[in-house]
Amino acid sequence: MSADFFGYTATSLNLIMLIPQVAQTWKTKQTKDLSLTTLTIFSIACLLWVIYGVIKSAIPVILANTVVGALNLTLIFLKFKYRS
Structure with missing residues (x-):
């Protein structure tokens, strides 16, 4: 396997890793944890x-960290929006 395979696989995983957390936080509106x-x-x-x-x-x-950073900033926004 080439180094590019690992790079693109890692990039793909980075792009999707926060989506479940953002979706769950959006759905449950629970951010205390x-x-x-x-x-x-x-x-x-x-x-x-x-x-x-x-x-x-x-x-x-650039691509992976821009998207992941945006998702992470979304979580920070939701943390403040849904705080009790």
């Missing part, structure tokens, strides 16, 4: 990966 610290650090990490991807012209890295 979501750690704001973790979500914030994850958002910063995604931003840094996007910057790295731009510097290296790595489209899969």
